[in-house]
Structures are given as C-alpha cells and as structure tokens.
Amino acid sequence: MSNATPHFTPTSLHNGAQNTNQTMSSEPINEHWQQQLHLVSEARAASSASHHHCKKEGVSRVNKAPMESSPQHSPQQGEYGERNRASIDSELRRQDWDAMDLSGQGLRSLSLSLFSDYAFLGKLYLDNNRLTRLPSAIGQLRSLAHLDASNNQLMEIPEEIGMLVNLKALLLFDNNIHSLPYGIGHLFKLEMLGIEGNPLDEDLRDEVVQNGTKALVTHLRESTAPGPPPNERDWHVLDDTATIETLSVLSYNILCDKYATPSLYGYSPSEALSWNYRKQIVLGEIKEHDTDLVCLQEVDNESFTTYFRRELAYKDYRGVFWPKSRAKTMADKEAKLVDGCAIFFKNSKYICLDKQLIDFAHIAINRPDMKGEHDTFNRVMPRDHIAIVAFLENRVTGSRMIVVNAHIFWDEAFKDVKLVQVAILMEQISLLADRWAKHPPCLDKTAFRHSDLDGESDPSAPEEPLVEFAPSLEYSNGTQIPLLICGDFNSAAGSGVHDLITQGSVSGRHADLANRGYGNFTRDGMAHPFNLRSAYSGADELKFTNYTPDFQGVVDYIWYSTNSLQVRGLLGNVDAEYLRKVPGFPNYHFPSDHLALRAEFGFKSRKERKIMEADLGSQKDRRS
Numbered sequence: 001m002s003n004a005t006p007h008f009t010p011t012s013l014h015n016g017a018q019n020t021n022q023t024m025s026s027e028p029i030n031e032h033w034q035q036q037l038h039l040v041s042e043a044r045a046a047s048s049a050s051h052h053h054c055k056k057e058g059v060s061r062v063n064k065a066p067m068e069s070s071p072q073h074s075p076q077q078g079e080y081g082e083r084n085r086a087s088i089d090s091e092l093r094r095q096d097w098d099a100m101d102l103s104g105q106g107l108r109s110l111s112l113s114l115f116s117d118y119a120f121l122g123k124l125y126l127d128n129n130r131l132t133r134l135p136s137a138i139g140q141l142r143s144l145a146h147l148d149a150s151n152n153q154l155m156e157i158p159e160e161i162g163m164l165v166n167l168k169a170l171l172l173f174d175n176n177i178h179s180l181p182y183g184i185g186h187l188f189k190l191e192m193l194g195i196e197g198n199p200l201d202e203d204l205r206d207e208v209v210q211n212g213t214k215a216l217v218t219h220l221r222e223s224t225a226p227g228p229p230p231n232e233r234d235w236h237v238l239d240d241t242a243t244i245e246t247l248s249v250l251s252y253n254i255l256c257d258k259y260a261t262p263s264l265y266g267y268s269p270s271e272a273l274s275w276n277y278r279k280q281i282v283l284g285e286i287k288e289h290d291t292d293l294v295c296l297q298e299v300d301n302e303s304f305t306t307y308f309r310r311e312l313a314y315k316d317y318r319g320v321f322w323p324k325s326r327a328k329t330m331a332d333k334e335a336k337l338v339d340g341c342a343i344f345f346k347n348s349k350y351i352c353l354d355k356q357l358i359d360f361a362h363i364a365i366n367r368p369d370m371k372g373e374h375d376t377f378n379r380v381m382p383r384d385h386i387a388i389v390a391f392l393e394n395r396v397t398g399s400r401m402i403v404v405n406a407h408i409f410w411d412e413a414f415k416d417v418k419l420v421q422v423a424i425l426m427e428q429i430s431l432l433a434d435r436w437a438k439h440p441p442c443l444d445k446t447a448f449r450h451s452d453l454d455g456e457s458d459p460s461a462p463e464e465p466l467v468e469f470a471p472s473l474e475y476s477n478g479t480q481i482p483l484l485i486c487g488d489f490n491s492a493a494g495s496g497v498h499d500l501i502t503q504g505s506v507s508g509r510h511a512d513l514a515n516r517g518y519g520n521f522t523r524d525g526m527a528h529p530f531n532l533r534s535a536y537s538g539a540d541e542l543k544f545t546n547y548t549p550d551f552q553g554v555v556d557y558i559w560y561s562t563n564s565l566q567v568r569g570l571l572g573n574v575d576a577e578y579l580r581k582v583p584g585f586p587n588y589h590f591p592s593d594h595l596a597l598r599a600e601f602g603f604k605s606r607k608e609r610k611i612m613e614a615d616l617g618s619q620k621d622r623r624s
Contacts, residue, residue, distance in 0.1 A: 032212035040173045040196040043127065043150045053125045053148070054101040099123035103148070106130055115140040127151050127171070139163035139580065142549060150174055150194065162186035165267050165549040165583045173197045180204055185221030186583050188266030190214070221269055226588035230578035236540060239568045243602035245397050246568065248291040251486035251558050253407070254282045255592035256298040256339040265593070267549065267583050278591035279303065283311055285591075286344075289571075289598055290315065294344040295405040295486035301327060302336040308344075317344040322357045325384040341388045341405040341487070350392040351442055353400070358387040358428045360421040369519030376518060379417050383409045387425050387487070391436050395445040398470040399482070399603060402433060406487035408497065415512035419496040422489070423521050426500065426528035429485070433478025441472035479529050482564040482603065488594065490555050501532050501559055532559045535567050535599040543573050545595045548584040558599050571598035 029037070100114075100121055107129040115137040122143055126134075127150040134149060139160030141147075147164070150173035157172070162183025164170075167190050174197035184193070193213040195205060207216045257275035271277055286294055294317065299308060304321045312319065323340035330338065345352065361381045370376045387406035393399070406425055409417050475481050491497035496512035505527035509515075513522055535558040536542050545556035560567070574595065585593045 030210070030212070033209050036192065036194060036196055036208075039171065039192070039194060040150075043148075043171070043173050043194075046128075053099075053103055053123075098143070099125075101125045102129070104128040108132070110135060112137050119143065122146065124148070127173075134158055134161070136160045136580070142166065142583075145169070147171070148194075150197075157181055157184075159183040159581050162267075162581060163549075163583045165189065168192070170194065180216075180220065182220050182224045183581060185217055185219075185224050185269075186267040187217055188221070188262075190217050193217070221267075222271075224269055226272075229589050230575040233574060234572035236570045236572050237568070238540070238570065239566060239602065241602075243566075243568070244605055245394065245399060245603040246600060247293070247401070247482075247484075247565070247603070248289075248598070248600045249293040249295065249403075249484060249486065249558060250286065250289050250291040250596055250598045251295040251297075251405070251556060252282070252285070252596040253297040253488040253556060253592060253594035254278075254299055255586060255594065256300050257303070258300065258337055258339065259298070260586070265548075265584070265586065268586055269588070272586055272588045272591075275303075278586060279307060281589075281591035283308070285596055286312065287315055289596070291598060292346050292349060293403055293484070294342075295403070296342045296344070297405065297407040297488045298339045299342045300337050300339045304340075304342050305336075308342065312344055316346050316348050318347045318352070319344045320352065320355045320388060320390050322386060322388050324386055325359050325362060341386060341407055343388060343390045343403055343405050345390065345392055345403070349395060351395055351445060352390055353393055353439060353442065354391040354436065356389045356428075356432060358389065358406075358425060360385055360387075360424050363424050363428065364420065364518075367519060369523075370521075373517045373519055375416070375516040379414060379516070380420055380518075383414075383417055383421070385409050385421060387428075389429065389432060391432070391439070393442050393445075393472060395469055396467060398442075398473045400436070400439075400473060400475065401482040401484065402429065402436065404429060404483070404485040404487070406485065406489065408487070408489045408491065410490040415496060416514055416516050416518070418489075418491055419500065419506070419510065419512045419526070420518050420521060422497045422500055423526040425485075426526070426530075429483070430478060430528055430530070433481055433483070435478075437475045437478045437481060445469040479531075479561070480564065480606075481561075483530055483532070483559075483561040484565075484601075485532065485559040486557070486597075488556050492553055492555060500526055500528070501557075502534070502537075504528055504530070504532075531562045533562050534559055535601075536570060536597070540567075540570050542595070542597075545597065546593060547574075547579075547590075547595070548593050556594055556597055558597050560599075560601060564604055565601040566604055567599060568602045569600040571596070 098121055100118065100123070103125045107126070108131065110126070110131070112135060115135065119140055120143055121141055123146040124141065124144060125148045127148045129152050131149065131152040131154060133154065134157060136158045137160075138158065140163075142163055143166060144164050145166050146169045147167060148169075148171040150171050152175055154172065154175040154177055156177060157180060159181040160183065161170070161181060162185065165186055165188065167187050169192045170187070170190060171192070171194035173194045177195070177198040177200060179201050184190070190213055193208060193216060195208055204216065207219055255278070260273050260275070260278070262270070262273070265273055294312075296308070299321070301323045304319065309319050319342055321340060321342040323335070323338040327335040327338040327340075361384055364370055364376050364380045385407050387404055390403045392401055392403060404425070408421050485501070489497055496506055496510045499510070500506045505525060508522040508525040516522065542554055544552040545554050546552070
C-alpha cells in the first residue's frame with residue numbers, strides 16, 4: 001500500500017494528530033478511501049500557500065452572468081409532481097459570487113458576521129489556519145455545498161454542522177478531532193467527509209474507510225436519539241372578555257405517508273419518518289389540543305377510515321372526508337392511498353347540516369367561459385386538488401357556521417393555477433353560503449352517543465342534566481354566516497392567492513396570471529363578498545408554518561369572517577433555541593414538515609338576532 005501513502009510519512013502530523021494511514025496498511029483500499037487519500041495529499045501539498053483555492057480555481061472571478069443562491073432551490077417533484085416543500089421566489093438571493101477563500105491566513109478565530117452576512121455562500125475555505133473551534137453560528141450557512149477546515153487545530157465539530165444539509169464535501173483533514181457529532185447524520189447529500197489525519201474514534205473511522213461517507217452519515221442519523229423535546233408552544237390570549245359563544249379550531253397538514261420519502265426528507269431518521277410513528281404523534285397533538293374543529297390536509301383514505309375516524313370517535317369527534325379526485329379512477333387498493341382533506345367536529349356540540357366537495361379541476365373544465373381556454377386544459381385540469389365544506393349548527397345556541405378545508409397546488413411555476421383554484425373556491429363558497437342562508441331550521445338536536453347503541457351506559461349512573469336547545473338562528477344572506485377557511489394554500493403574503501382572500505378582489509391582469517386566459521376570471525377579474533382575515537395576521541404572525549432546510553415560511557392559514565368572529569387566542573411559535581440544531585421537519589417531535597395552527601374565536605353579538613321558529617318538542621325526554 002506504499003503507493004497509496006501520502007507524499008510524506010512522518011509519525012506525527014503538524015498539529016499532533018497521529019498519522020493513522022499506517023493503521024490501515026493491511027486492508028484493501030476502496031475507491032472512496034482512495035479518493036480521500038488523494039484529496040488529503042493535495043491539501044498537504046498546498047498547506048504553505050495562502051488563498052490557494054482562489055488561485056487554483058479562480059473562484060474570486062466575477063461570473064459573467066448572475067446566479068441564484070444555490071441549485072438546491074430547484075423543485076424536486078414527488079411521485080405525482082404535486083407534493084413538495086413550498087418555494088417562494090422572494091426568498092432566493094441573487095449573487096454574482098458564492099465562494100470565499102480564507103485559507104492560509106493564520107486565523108485563530110472567525111467573526112460572527114461571516115455567518116450572518118454571507119449566508120448565501122456555497123463554498124467556504126478555512127484550511128491551513130490556526131482555528132481551535134468552529135462557532136456554532138456556522139449553522140447559518142445553509143447554502144454551503146463545500147466546507148474545507150483542514151489543517152487547523154480543531155478538537156471538535158459543533159452539533160450545528162447538521163444544519164448544513166446541502167453540504168456535499170466536508171473536509172476536516174489534519175486536525176485533532178476525536179469524535180463526530182450526531183448532527184452529521186442530517187447531511188444526507190454529503191459525498192465526501194475528509195477525516196484522514198485525525199485521532200478519530202476507531203469505529204467511526206472504520207465505517208468511513210470500509211463503507212464510505214454515505215454509510216457513516218446513515219449510521220449517525222439512525223443512531224440519533226430523539227433528544228429532549230422543545231418547550232411547549234406558547235398559548236397567546238388576545239381577548240379574555242366574556243362572549244356569547246366560543247369556537248376553537250386546529251388546522252394541520254400532516255404529511256401523507258406516500259410523500260414522506262427519503263429523497264425529500266433524507267435528513268430525518270427513518271423511524272421518525274415512518275407513518276406508524278408519525279400518525280401517533282399527530283393523533284396525540286389533536287387529542288391534546290382538543291379543539292371543537294380539526295381540519296387535516298394530506299390525510300389518505302385508509303388513514304382516515306381505519307385510524308383517525310376510529311380513534312377520534314373516542315374523543316367525541318365525527319368526520320367529513322373526501323380524497324382527491326384521482327381516487328375515482330383507481331382500483332380500491334390504490335385509491336385507499338390517495339390523500340385528501342378531512343374536517344372533524346365535536347359531535348356533542350355540533351350538527352352537520354350539509355357537506356360539499358369542491359373539485360377545482362372538474363368545476364374549471366365545466367365552466368362555459370373556461371371550456372375553450374387552452375390554459376384551463378393544460379394547467380388547471382391536471383391538478384386534482386380539492387376543498388371540502390361543512391355546514392354546522394351549534395346544538396345549544398342554534399348558531400350556524402361554514403367550515404372550509406382546502407389544499408392548494410404547491411408549484412411556484414403555477415401561480416396562475418393557485419389563483420384560479422382559490423377563485424373557484426371563493427366563488428363556490430359564496431354560492432353555498434347564499435343557499436345555506438335559506439336552510440330550514442333543525443328539528444332534532446339530540447346528540448347521538450355510541451353508548452346508547454352499544455348498551456354500555458351504566459344504569460346506576462346519575463342522569464345527565466337536561467340541556468335547553470335554542471332554536472336555529474336565521475341569516476338573511478350568506479355573508480352573515482360565520483365563516484372559517486383553513487388549509488395549506490402554498491402561498492405567501494403578497495401573492496395573488498393571499499390578495500384575493502384578504503382584499504376581496506384581484507384584477508384579471510394580476511402578475512400571477514402571467515397573461516394567461518381563464519375566461520371571466522381574466523376578463524373581469526376575481527372577487528368574493530366576504531370580509532376575511534388571517535387569524536395570525538399582524539404582530540401575531542407565525543415565523544413559519546412550513547419548516548424544511550430550503551424553505552421556512554408561512555403557507556398555511558386559518559381565515560375568518562371579521563363581521564361575525566373575533567380572535568381570542570392563538571398557538572405561538574416553536575422554541576427558537578430548539579431550532580438552532582434542527583435543519584427541518586419532520587423529526588421525532590414534529591411529525592410533519594408543517595406546523596399545526598390553532599386559534600380560538602369568539603362570536604360577535606348580532607344587532608338583530610332573528611330566530612327560525614321550529615317545534616323542538618318537549619325537552620324532558622331528551623339527553624345531550
């Protein structure tokens with residue numbers, strides 16, 4: 001193996017680390033380790049030169065054309081080209097250079113401004129200095145693909161190195177490193193971990209030598225313990241005054257099992273990514289929050305039928321569910337894996353008067369004004385996203401409300417499709433609201449109980465107190481009915497989707513439409529009659545609702561009608577300290593790449609409270 005030994009063979013390296021090449025002399029060299037020895041040989045040969053990489057590669061030369069911050073922002077389509085991390089154009093930074101060479105400068109420490117001001121860097125060379133540590137702030141350089149810290153005096157690597165999930169090369173040759181942090185297990189794109197010339201733990205070294213960098217990354221990732229959970233998200237009380245009625249809602253994109261693939265979420269341990277593990281965490285969150293309403297996106301047919309509907313029935317929930325429209329064209333075996341939207345409501349508190357599916361593509365291609373539009377068939381029709389709507393009545397107060405749960409297309413290259421989907425959504429909600437304003441009074445408000453059916457009631461138990469059911473309330477038009485719209489809209493503030501919902505209208509020439517043709521929507525513009533606002537708007541805005549290595553932003557919302565509802569409380573942000581070492585969700589503590597949103601509302605009093613008279617019969621024989 002002498003021909004594979006570096007160009008010099010002292011018994012001790014410059015920083016005191018033993019030359020561990022000699023320990024492997026009796027073992028064959030695989031291609032990966034041969035490449036590592038070649039790289040360390042090159043690094044040692046250049047150890048006396050400053051700015052070696054700049055001179056060798058010309059990385060300081062200004063490129064002729066500006067480039068976007070890094071290629072990892074390019075979308076990776078899922079199995080159906082429909083599920084991905086959200087990508088917001090405004091988050092991308094443009095630079096005409098993305099590399100910094102600080103090699104051979106005799107540096108003993110690094111300014112923290114390097115990490116805060118140059119987060120766009122794709123390459124960073126810190127080799128041939130006198131650094132004894134890398135600051136934890138290095139985790140801010142989340143675009144890095146190449147980091148060279150060879151030939152220093154490093155004793156350890158910070159756990160925050162795991163935040164750099166876009167790293168492909170991490171060169172640590174000739175330091176004093178004895179162990180590696182588990183955070184390296186997050187670096188699923190890492191192709192070369194340079195460890196030669198370090199007194200590294202023998203088991204870790206052998207893993208790299210025998211099986212390569214990928215194997216070590218996998219070993220560290222799968223060996224990672226769950227760790228302590230974060231502090232609970234704060235509950236912010238915004239209004240604690242007395243109100244005639246309250247309503248609480250949880251909205252949650254739970255990340256369908258079919259989309260939770262290692263290619264998209266390779267930074268997550270396989271156990272934390274498995275559906276058997278994640279579904280229990282999701283269920284636990286729902287039970288803990290115990291809200292009146294629960295809106296779930298990306299729940300597949302089988303999970304709704306065999307798991308959530310059954311388990312949540314024990315917590316007094318009944319559910320409404322529709323899968324995406326492709327399920328209708330599939331055999332049962334495949335259809336049960338199709339995801340959709342579900343609305344759960346407390347059965348003892350609400351009656352479901354009606355429920356409806358809004359199939360965006362089906363409605364679009366059947367609209368007379370859009371039938372002949374080229375863009376309708378090529379862009380809107382192939383996307384089978386849906387929304388579902390439930391019309392509920394409070395058994396006790398008689399108040400009614402409309403609850404919407406929607407999931408909008410994700411791809412930023414199809415902003416026009418997103419806007420058309422939401423325009424159809426708002427149009428259909430308006431039609432339903434006007435129809436439901438004329439809905440007849442509810443005649444029977446007795447809540448069904450499983451114990452009554454199964455004969456499990458205890459005859460010796462005291463009778464529950466009788467509840468006086470108020471008559472159904474009357475609404476003169478659809479906009480008077482309290483309205484909640486929950487869901488994953490894959491759109492940020494400033495988008496056409498956000499503008500349409502919050503402002504009530506957008507022009508048919510909106511930039512998101514990109515001069516495409518969508519019938520009356522582009523000829524006359526889009527509008528709706530409701531006054532809507534995000535529950536988290538203003539100072540209470542979450543820092544993100546979707547958290548992955550390449551995107552952290554708000555794309556999920558709970559919209560409410562401001563003329564009938566008022567926000568009383570909100571679930572707050574995730575502990576910032578916890579996030580310093582977490583590159584993305586899901587993980588052991590967060591089962592989806594989206595956060596659960598929770599809000600509590602109070603009903604505003606009506607100036608004229610009209611009541612729909614109905615013969616509810618005697619209350620003496622009724623039990624809640």
